[in-house]
Amino acid sequence: MKKLLRILPFAAALWALLALAQTNEPANDWKPAPSNQPGKEYPKVNSEGRVKFRIVATNAQSVGVTFRDSSPFAKGEDGAWYGFTRPLDEGFHYYSIKIDGAEVPDPSSRMFFGAQRWGSAVEVPAKDAEFYAVMNVPQGQLRELFFYSKSSDSMRRAFVYTPPGYDQSPDKRYPVLYLQHGWGENEYGWGVQGHAREIMDNLIAENKARPFIIVMVYGMTNDTQPGGLRNFDIGPFETVLIQELIPFIDSNFRTLSDQLHRAMAGLSMGGMETKTITLKHLDTFSHIGLFSGGSIAVTNITDLVAFKASNKLVFVSYGSRELGNNRGGDPKANVEALEAAGINSRFYVSPDTAHEWQSWRRSLHEFAPLLFKR
Amino acid sequence: MKKLLRILPFAAALWALLALAQTNEPANDWKPAPSNQPGKEYPKVNSEGRVKFRIVATNAQSVGVTFRDSSPFAKGEDGAWYGFTRPLDEGFHYYSIKIDGAEVPDPSSRMFFGAQRWGSAVEVPAKDAEFYAVMNVPQGQLRELFFYSKSSDSMRRAFVYTPPGYDQSPDKRYPVLYLQHGWGENEYGWGVQGHAREIMDNLIAENKARPFIIVMVYGMTNDTQPGGLRNFDIGPFETVLIQELIPFIDSNFRTLSDQLHRAMAGLSMGGMETKTITLKHLDTFSHIGLFSGGSIAVTNITDLVAFKASNKLVFVSYGSRELGNNRGGDPKANVEALEAAGINSRFYVSPDTAHEWQSWRRSLHEFAPLLFKR
Numbered sequence: 241m242k243k244l245l246r247i248l249p250f251a252a253a254l255w256a257l258l259a260l261a262q263t264n265e266p267a268n269d270w271k272p273a274p275s276n277q278p279g280k281e282y283p284k285v286n287s288e289g290r291v292k293f294r295i296v297a298t299n300a301q302s303v304g305v306t307f308r309d310s311s312p313f314a315k316g317e318d319g320a321w322y323g324f325t326r327p328l329d330e331g332f333h334y335y336s337i338k339i340d341g342a343e344v345p346d347p348s349s350r351m352f353f354g355a356q357r358w359g360s361a362v363e364v365p366a367k368d369a370e371f372y373a374v375m376n377v378p379q380g381q382l383r384e385l386f387f388y389s390k391s392s393d394s395m396r397r398a399f400v401y402t403p404p405g406y407d408q409s410p411d412k413r414y415p416v417l418y419l420q421h422g423w424g425e426n427e428y429g430w431g432v433q434g435h436a437r438e439i440m441d442n443l444i445a446e447n448k449a450r451p452f453i454i455v456m457v458y459g460m461t462n463d464t465q466p467g468g469l470r471n472f473d474i475g476p477f478e479t480v481l482i483q484e485l486i487p488f489i490d491s492n493f494r495t496l497s498d499q500l501h502r503a504m505a506g507l508s509m510g511g512m513e514t515k516t517i518t519l520k521h522l523d524t525f526s527h528i529g530l531f532s533g534g535s536i537a538v539t540n541i542t543d544l545v546a547f548k549a550s551n552k553l554v555f556v557s558y559g560s561r562e563l564g565n566n567r568g569g570d571p572k573a574n575v576e577a578l579e580a581a582g583i584n585s586r587f588y589v590s591p592d593t594a595h596e597w598q599s600w601r602r603s604l605h606e607f608a609p610l611l612f613k614r
Numbered sequence: 615m616k617k618l619l620r621i622l623p624f625a626a627a628l629w630a631l632l633a634l635a636q637t638n639e640p641a642n643d644w645k646p647a648p649s650n651q652p653g654k655e656y657p658k659v660n661s662e663g664r665v666k667f668r669i670v671a672t673n674a675q676s677v678g679v680t681f682r683d684s685s686p687f688a689k690g691e692d693g694a695w696y697g698f699t700r701p702l703d704e705g706f707h708y709y710s711i712k713i714d715g716a717e718v719p720d721p722s723s724r725m726f727f728g729a730q731r732w733g734s735a736v737e738v739p740a741k742d743a744e745f746y747a748v749m750n751v752p753q754g755q756l757r758e759l760f761f762y763s764k765s766s767d768s769m770r771r772a773f774v775y776t777p778p779g780y781d782q783s784p785d786k787r788y789p790v791l792y793l794q795h796g797w798g799e800n801e802y803g804w805g806v807q808g809h810a811r812e813i814m815d816n817l818i819a820e821n822k823a824r825p826f827i828i829v830m831v832y833g834m835t836n837d838t839q840p841g842g843l844r845n846f847d848i849g850p851f852e853t854v855l856i857q858e859l860i861p862f863i864d865s866n867f868r869t870l871s872d873q874l875h876r877a878m879a880g881l882s883m884g885g886m887e888t889k890t891i892t893l894k895h896l897d898t899f900s901h902i903g904l905f906s907g908g909s910i911a912v913t914n915i916t917d918l919v920a921f922k923a924s925n926k927l928v929f930v931s932y933g934s935r936e937l938g939n940n941r942g943g944d945p946k947a948n949v950e951a952l953e954a955a956g957i958n959s960r961f962y963v964s965p966d967t968a969h970e971w972q973s974w975r976r977s978l979h980e981f982a983p984l985l986f987k988r
Contacts (some may be wrong), residue, residue, distance in 0.1 A: 277732055296715070297713065297715050297716035336721070339674070340671055341673040342672075343721065344713070344716075344718040351719070376762050380759075383755045384805075395749075407868075
């Protein structure tokens with residue numbers, strides 16, 4: 241009897257848990273996602289981070305979304321199909337809808353380039369969303385332009401962020417950050433879902449970062465069939481970046497064009513590119529940022545004396561949910577070893593996020609204040 | 615017999631025609647559309663202007679596109695659905711794909727805002743496509759920025775085209791064109807499918823247009839449910855444009871800020887807005903462009919003397935296939951009456967195009983060289 245009494249609370253708790261799992265009723269506080277097309281009610285997000293969809297496909301046999309572990313989709317009284325996801329991490333997630341074997345963009349979502357296509361994505365509002373929101377502060381500009389690349393004999397698109405006040409201070413010169421997207425993404429990523437413009441405007445308004453220029457360009461120059469990672473060759477991109485884009489930017493924008501005032505960072509594959517290119521061009525870049533894109537071991541550095549003399553910062557970051565998946569050694573240990581070797585290094589972990597944009601928005605937000613400090 | 619001989623050629627011609635209609639084989643010279651997502655083979659366009667689609671929807675009962683008079687869609691050997699359109703006009707056409715009652719974006723198309731949504735569209739290459747292509751000429755920039763609007767208490771997006779050399783000539787000032795999209799579209803339209811940047815860069819490179827700034831902003835300011843034309847009120851937009859955006863542009867860009875150097879133009883609904891606002895603000899705008907958006911009758915002008923003294927150009931254009939659908943009088947006759955009244959006016963008809971972007975690209979291309987001439 242005494243034993244039974246001891247077990248009882250656990251049994252009751254277990255029973256309650258099972259009941260909850262069985263009913264599995266999502267919290268009924270759905271709000272339209274900020275990533276929706278203008279005027280669209282769905283997709284909606286609730287306080288658990290679940291996303292609920294409404295898909296009109298009157299004669300379909302089967303409807304769903306690409307999020308794993310979603311609820312079954314069923315027809316509502318209005319004839320549309322409804323279903324919802326498991327709780328998702330805060331931040332930005334690509335997805336498609338599925339209709340009778342087709343995988344297509346959700347017509348209710350705005351369109352983003354990632355996962356190798358322009359398609360739908362949903363924003364699960366984050367508690368810290370304000371740092372990348374459009375605020376009523378002095379505004380920078382995101383400029384779309386094309387430059388001629390001789391090595392690829394093509395006009396190539398770049399986006400250039402100029403900080404607030406750039407046009408009003410014709411005698412002022414600015415440092416530059418070259419900022420790369422990840423695999424399956426393109427030069428739009430940082431300006432659209434990455435909110436680089438908003439992040440910088442807000443940091444500068446709070447006097448937390450020095451105003452600098454950001455340049456964003458496509459990082460798979462040799463890629464004729466987008467996404468072909470197997471045939472990826474960093475050479476053509478390195479040529480475009482070092483020999484063509486940097487001189488173009490330095491002659492068309494008011495840059496501080498010395499090594500001390502030039503940084504490179506990238507996410508995922510863009511981090512790999514950053515590592516390869518910055519280690520090879522110590523005279524070109526002084527600040528390095530790797531966001532979910534590997535780390536630099538002391539043994540990666542050929543000439544430690546030269547590196548220590550020229551480098552001002554190595555920043556390495558990951559989402560907490562992707563730590564442990566790292567190839568190329570433990571990033572935290574690598575950063576600590578750099579520190580021990582006398583190199584100014586930082587390690588940042590984005591709480592409760594995976595290999596996704598919320599990790600990279602936060603990474604830029606942590607990285608930018610460290611740049612170009614005397 | 616003589617009668618039969620006379621009829622025979624007609625009969626033969628009729629028979630040939632019927633045979634052609636029955637086989638209806640599209641020309642087999644399909645090429646990927648320039649509007650496709652990177653690396654996508656389909657949709658394809660042939661020399662007749664037909665568009666052929668490939669849609670993967672393995673378990674669907676019925677697949678199609680929103681283009682009227684398209685062929686039935688049928689499954690090919692690879693299990694994907696194939697079908698094609700009637701010959702379409704050269705230029706840019708919005709569409710959606712249909713799968714078992716769903717209307718969704720074609721995942722093979724890039725995404726454009728129009729018809730009140732971000733969705734798919736196809737570009738049927740035009741013979742004159744070069745005037746809006748990215749060429750290796752001095753490049754302008756398309757700048758995305760936000761400005762605070764007091765009247766709507768919101769941060770509002772604008773796109774600003776700055777001509778080649780803008781950053782390199784810090785003492786030079788430029789005229790400004792305010793350029794509006796149509797109903798169901800937004801501030802992205804002119805910069806994306808309208809190719810305003812490319813049109814201007816190419817005209818300036820050929821010394822056919824004076825370099826000027828173009829400003830593009832959303833024209834349905836009061837619209838909370840996008841596309842609600844029934845409740846459209848031009849007042850809030852007029853306030854944003856006249857009281858907020860123009861002063862913002864004049865203080866943040868190197869403009870020539872007098873009436874002589876400020877123009878307004880728009881397409882369709884944007885033409886209606888242009889007409890209403892320019893006629894009301896003679897002291898603000900000197901050049902007027904209405905693209906498929908009505909015309910100005912002499913009787914529309916309250917004070918003809920004042921108008922003649924202040925206005926430098928009234929430009930009216932239409933696509934040839936939409937002429938005859940005009941409300942508000944015959945546009946050609948209205949332009950001729952303006953000319954007769956001593957007002958510098960032009961009427962332009964885009965050959966073989968309807969109420970679509972090819973008419974408006976050509977209209978800007980014809981309009982821009984006429985602007986800000988002394």
